[in-house]
Amino acid sequence: MAREKKRRSGRRSPFAAAALIGIGLLLTGGAYAGASAAMAAGNDAPTASLTVEDGKKLFQANCATCHGLDLEGTANGPSLYGVGAMAVDFQVGTGRMPLQMTGPQAPQKPVQFTEPEILAMADYVQQVGGGPAIAEGEVISGEGDVAHGAELFRINCAMCHNVAAAGGALTEGKYAPSLLGVEPRHIYAAMVTGPQNMPVFSDMNLTPEDKQNIIAALVWMQENESAGGFTLGSLGPVSEGLFIWIFGIGALVAFTVWITAKSN
Amino acid sequence: MAHEVEASEHDRGPAPSSGLAVAVADPVQNPGLPPHRPRVTDTDPKKMRHAVRTVYTLFYLSIAGSIWAIAAYMLFPIEDGAILAIRHNNLFIGLGIALALLAIGIGAIHWSKAIMSDHEQIEPRHPTRGRESTREAAVQAFAEANEESGFGRRTMIRNSLIAALVASIAPGVVLFRGLAPFDSPDHPNAGNPVELLSHTMWKDGMRLARDPSGVPIKASEVTLGSAFHVIPEPLAELSHHDGYLEEKAKAIVLLMRLLPEQLHEEEDRKDWSYNGIVAYSKVCTHVGCPVALYEQQTHHLLCPCHQSQFDVSRGAAVIFGPAARPLPQLPITVDDEGYLIARSDFTEPVGPSFWERH
Numbered sequence: 001m002a003r004e005k006k007r008r009s010g011r012r013s014p015f016a017a018a019a020l021i022g023i024g025l026l027l028t029g030g031a032y033a034g035a036s037a038a039m040a041a042g043n044d045a046p047t048a049s050l051t052v053e054d055g056k057k058l059f060q061a062n063c064a065t066c067h068g069l070d071l072e073g074t075a076n077g078p079s080l081y082g083v084g085a086m087a088v089d090f091q092v093g094t095g096r097m098p099l100q101m102t103g104p105q106a107p108q109k110p111v112q113f114t115e116p117e118i119l120a121m122a123d124y125v126q127q128v129g130g131g132p133a134i135a136e137g138e139v140i141s142g143e144g145d146v147a148h149g150a151e152l153f154r155i156n157c158a159m160c161h162n163v164a165a166a167g168g169a170l171t172e173g174k175y176a177p178s179l180l181g182v183e184p185r186h187i188y189a190a191m192v193t194g195p196q197n198m199p200v201f202s203d204m205n206l207t208p209e210d211k212q213n214i215i216a217a218l219v220w221m222q223e224n225e226s227a228g229g230f231t232l233g234s235l236g237p238v239s240e241g242l243f244i245w246i247f248g249i250g251a252l253v254a255f256t257v258w259i260t261a262k263s264n
Numbered sequence: 265m266a267h268e269v270e271a272s273e274h275d276r277g278p279a280p281s282s283g284l285a286v287a288v289a290d291p292v293q294n295p296g297l298p299p300h301r302p303r304v305t306d307t308d309p310k311k312m313r314h315a316v317r318t319v320y321t322l323f324y325l326s327i328a329g330s331i332w333a334i335a336a337y338m339l340f341p342i343e344d345g346a347i348l349a350i351r352h353n354n355l356f357i358g359l360g361i362a363l364a365l366l367a368i369g370i371g372a373i374h375w376s377k378a379i380m381s382d383h384e385q386i387e388p389r390h391p392t393r394g395r396e397s398t399r400e401a402a403v404q405a406f407a408e409a410n411e412e413s414g415f416g417r418r419t420m421i422r423n424s425l426i427a428a429l430v431a432s433i434a435p436g437v438v439l440f441r442g443l444a445p446f447d448s449p450d451h452p453n454a455g456n457p458v459e460l461l462s463h464t465m466w467k468d469g470m471r472l473a474r475d476p477s478g479v480p481i482k483a484s485e486v487t488l489g490s491a492f493h494v495i496p497e498p499l500a501e502l503s504h505h506d507g508y509l510e511e512k513a514k515a516i517v518l519l520m521r522l523l524p525e526q527l528h529e530e531e532d533r534k535d536w537s538y539n540g541i542v543a544y545s546k547v548c549t550h551v552g553c554p555v556a557l558y559e560q561q562t563h564h565l566l567c568p569c570h571q572s573q574f575d576v577s578r579g580a581a582v583i584f585g586p587a588a589r590p591l592p593q594l595p596i597t598v599d600d601e602g603y604l605i606a607r608s609d610f611t612e613p614v615g616p617s618f619w620e621r622h
Contacts, residue, residue, distance in 0.1 A: 104561055155475050155493050159556040159568060170559060171566050171573055171584075197559035199491035199520070204482075205474070227347040229355065263303045263377040 052127055055120030058113070062098055063121070071129050076102055083193060084131020085122035090189035092118045094182070096196075105174045106196050132192050139212040140184040142219035149213030150220075156201060157214070164234035165221055170197065180222055184215045297384050305378050315378040322371030326364045333360025458620050462613040464496075464514040466594060471497040472519060472543065472604040481519070482602045486541050489560040492519035494543065496606070514614055516546040517594050518556055519604070520576055522563060528578045536595040538604065543594040544580045547615040548572060550587040565591070588617060 013019075060069060066077030073079030080087075091097040092113055096106040113121070126133065154163060160176035162168045167178035174197060179187065191211055194200030206214070232239040305312040336356035342349050394402075410416050445454040453459040471480040475493040478500020486492060494517040502508040524540040536542075544565070548555045553569035558576070564583070565574040572585030580591035592614050595607035613621050 199560045200489040204485035
């Protein structure tokens with residue numbers, strides 16, 4: 001009775017509010033998507049090919065505050081002489097540079113520049129300061145002796161980056177990042193340039209062939225699922241222990257309570 | 265339901281003595297069993313039939329689980345050695361066996377809880393102390409046995425038996441001692457653990473080489489900020505049976521290059537490094553984990569096991585954590601061909617404390 005009365009007197013359907021909100025969300029969302037697509041298209045067009053001169057401008061606008069107008073370095077940032085295009089491609093291409101704040105750890109952030117912009121800055125730094133060029137070809141193909149690469153990885157890398165390449169803690173809040181999902185050319189660059197607190201593994205320590213094998217092992221790890229079921233972050237006894245304490249012992253407690261409780 | 269309590273005066277044992285303690289005026293009273301509450305399966309025949317159905321369904325489910333585990337063994341074979349095949353094989357066989365065992369357990373518990381008779385029953389535990397007559401009989405039995413065997417009287421027999429028993433253990437002691445390592449011409453110190461723990465295979469003039477290839481390292485190859493994982497050059501040729509792992513576990517070294525002005529060396533160790541290149545034992549002085557987490561900007565070495573930190577720029581001094589001593593330093597120099605060589609063995613035992621080193 002009450003429902004019928006309400007329907008006659010009310011002019012709006014009970015779904016009106018929900019429908020109105022839905023329409024509003026669709027309109028604003030659609031408009032935003034369209035606008036950002038248009039902006040993205042507008043951004044992409046002029047960066048198709050950038051010269052060293054463009055790289056210089058980008059560097060002076062975005063990097064010179066800390067690294068100096070001529071790569072000479074300041075109190076806030078190191079000189080970039082000798083780091084080469086490889087270091088620029090690694091630091092900027094993985095979103096580490098520009099830094100949010102100075103410190104020994106450079107966290108990975110969303111990449112701030114497009115690929116051509118990064119390459120232009122890399123060309124500029126390479127031209128002025130020299131250093132290793134961006135790795136290409138067979139060494140970063142991800143193919144090689146996986147078993148030998150994994151042995152070299154365990155000896156040289158695993159103590160910081162974890163034997164499953166899942167990353168690990170260092171001192172005072174610093175950490176070695178996870179290597180899963182990192183592009184081969186960036187792994188190669190990290191070994192050659194020793195970014196932040198990572199030691200340098202020059203070609204005289206690990207030959208390019210050694211590096212190729214290590215990358216092959218890492219690519220194999222990225223492509224192959226864990227044989228042992230859930231990895232729980234591959235962090236070893238901490239996450240596994242936490243899981244079994246909460247869910248394993250929790251299940252035992254629940255079963256014990258059920259066994260000793262009186263039936264209804 | 266009647267509570268079946270059977271307790272005679274004897275079964276309660278002797279009354280506890282209050283001794284000199286304060287007499288408790290209001291000791292905790294045994295509250296007894298709560299009043300009996302009939303279950304739904306006792307009162308409602310429909311519920312009872314349902315419970316019966318649940319239990320045998322669980323047992324049939326268990327049979328299905330067992331059959332599934334057998335089927336999974338055939339359906340997901342590990343034939344081509346693919347890792348994913350092992351994973352599927354383990355997963356599906358495990359699910360089948362887990363279902364088979366869990367369903368039996370849950371069914372049995374549900375059966376006993378919901379269907380079996382549930383009247384409460386008390387079975388009092390017999391007292392720990394025996395009756396006086398039992399205790400006296402036991403003493404009597406020992407006295408009689410002593411009397412009849414003459415164990416206490418014929419001391420020659422008794423003592424020679426004790427001597428024979430002690431002597432029978434002696435061959436075991438000798439045999440087990442033979443299982444321990446012993447000195448031999450090839451391994452002159454094998455039977456002396458203190459000697460083994462105090463020395464490594466490093467010797468004057470031995471080249472520092474890369475782990476695991478054994479390729480020797482030139483000083484010019486160690487660039488600033490580098491960290492090399494080092495073994496003695498001859499180690500790479502040792503086979504497993506020649507003690508490769510035993511020697512490696514003691515001799516592993518981390519080689520790092522700092523700017524010479526960053527190194528704060530003690531006077532007597534000034535010539536232990538070469539152009540800012542220093543070599544330290546990789547075995548933690550706490551409990552022996554490999555310390556190799558080197559931060560090239562702070563020059564700190566971190567042990568991943570218990571977070572001991574060592575400052576490489578100051579003789580690997582302990583700056584944090586449970587390690588008791590700095591990491592032992594390997595004195596190094598270069599030979600005529602520019603290769604890095606050791607100047608001697610470590611001057612102190614590497615690794616954690618042991619009974620003659622604190």
